[in-house]
Amino acid sequence: MSDDRLPEPRPTTQAVAVYDLMRRDIRSGALAPGMALRTELLKTRYGSGVSPTREALARLAAEHFVTAEGKKGFRVALISIEDFKELVSIRRELEARALQLSITNGNDDWEAQIVAAFHRLTKTSPPGHILNPVEEEERERRHRDFHMALLSGCKSRWLLRFCEQLTAHLERYRRILNPQSAISTGDGEEIEGEHRSLMTVMINRDADEAINLIERHRNRTYNVILGRFDAYASSVAAE
Amino acid sequence: MSDDRLPEPRPTTQAVAVYDLMRRDIRSGALAPGMALRTELLKTRYGSGVSPTREALARLAAEHFVTAEGKKGFRVALISIEDFKELVSIRRELEARALQLSITNGNDDWEAQIVAAFHRLTKTSPPGHILNPVEEEERERRHRDFHMALLSGCKSRWLLRFCEQLTAHLERYRRILNPQSAISTGDGEEIEGEHRSLMTVMINRDADEAINLIERHRNRTYNVILGRFDAYASSVAAE
DNA sequence: GATCAAGGAATTTTCGAAAATTTTATAAAT
DNA sequence: ATTTATAAAATTTTCGAAAATTCCTTGATC
Secondary structure (H helix, E strand, O other), rough: OOOOOOOOOOOHHHHHHHHHHHHHHHOOOOOOOOOOOOOOHHHHHHHOOOHHHHHHHHHHHHOOEEEEOOOOEEEEOOOOHHHHHHHHHHHHHHHHHHHHHHHOOHHHHHHOOOOHHHHHOOOOOOOOOOOOHHHHHHHHHHHHHHHHHHHHHOOOHHHHHHHHHHHHHHHHHHHHHOOOOOOOOOOHHHHHHHHHHHHHHHOHHHHHHHHHHHHHHHHHHHHHHHHHHHHHHOOOOOO | OOOOOOOOOOOOHHHHHHHHHHHHHHHOOOOOOOEEOHHHHHHHHHHHOHHHHHHHHHHHHOOOEEEEEOOOOEEOOOOOOHHHHHHHHHHHHHHHHHHHHHHHHHOOOHHHHHHHHHHHHHOOOOOOOOOOOHHHHHHHHHHHHHHHHHHHHOOOOOHHHHHHHHHHHHHHHHHHHHHOOOOOOOHHHEEEEEEHHHHHHOOOOOHHHHHHHHHHHHHHHHHHHHHHHHHHHHHHHHO
């Protein structure tokens, strides 16, 4: 008898479910930087007891999405311009390396995954449109998946994990500081064009051009966000 | 009144204490790869209830020191030659970058920290000696601190965190696969000389030479460990 | 008015037991 | 003999309450 059943979805624990939801809410900015994560709040928000909640917090603390302060509970990690610059700088280097390695090591299946991810991305409403939260979340997911697909041929789980974590933190900065246009900071068509070009040069194995493109793709958003820090700082101070 | 009291040691939670102990035991190999981390075992070993224990496990899972499998509990993360090579490869790049940045950004205080860390390291018994577990642990700590001090001038917390995590995982490989000589794989005096040279070139701000030295320093251990994987694989299979 | 102490409320952390799930053992059926 | 089903045991996960800690208010003192 053939044994090619679907890979059974491991029954997930409640702690992991809360972790996923909370990570999503921190990424989106729904849980604001500095916000105290009280047990009551979390219990009602995620409909769960304190044990799963605290496990989720512990994991998020290890990933620096939240901070744990002695016996005074947890807070959403603060954001700062210094942290942002660090993230951008190290992400630039790791992503460039991962792109190179992907181009070297990627196989047909990798190419197919890029094409598929690009297709899914184009099927969402383009950035700039007003999206409801669910649509926005879905678009973010597809955007993430596309960019990770580009890197996924690199055959280094560690490198991939680091890129994923850095990207997640930067997504938070983008969505908090540039909340208008969900994904990026330019014209929707232009951005789709950039994604298409990225796909093309990756599959053509043109590493130099890929790094050029990703650099430009990132830089626009980078500058916009940088420019909004002042406004953000005063809006926070006003509270 | 002057207010330069000692920075108050935040009262730490039991969960964090268990986390520290467990991380130490995984690093040292006391908790072997693949070992099931049953609640009873952990409760007695670390003298704590299940809640702090599970929080510690959640954090360690986020750092990939343990794996969580659905509702079947936690295990110490497995080791593999592929994972080892990945770790070495990415660590090489990140450490080189951090050394460069340290040389660019490091100030007098950074230099002083290196000198201090080197001094502390020389005051432990050299590698090769038979040490009891407490002494071994102390030597490992000082060795870590020295190498991290070299990088600590880089002014990028993210880069530093990644280096720390990679080093921790590699320490585990070294101590499991090369348990005889605690720190490294060569003559004690030779290794102390290497550390001294590293210190010197860093303070002299010779980035190229620093990267050369660290490369050689790492490579010796790397090759020894690589050579012991076969023996390890069969010793595990024999169980 | 400012500082400090004490008491009480709010909150975090931890424990112990209940609930849910997985694993193991046993027996029946093909 | 191998599988299948069932029950018991072991284990993980979750809940709810107790213990510990922090925070805030109030009032006394200087």
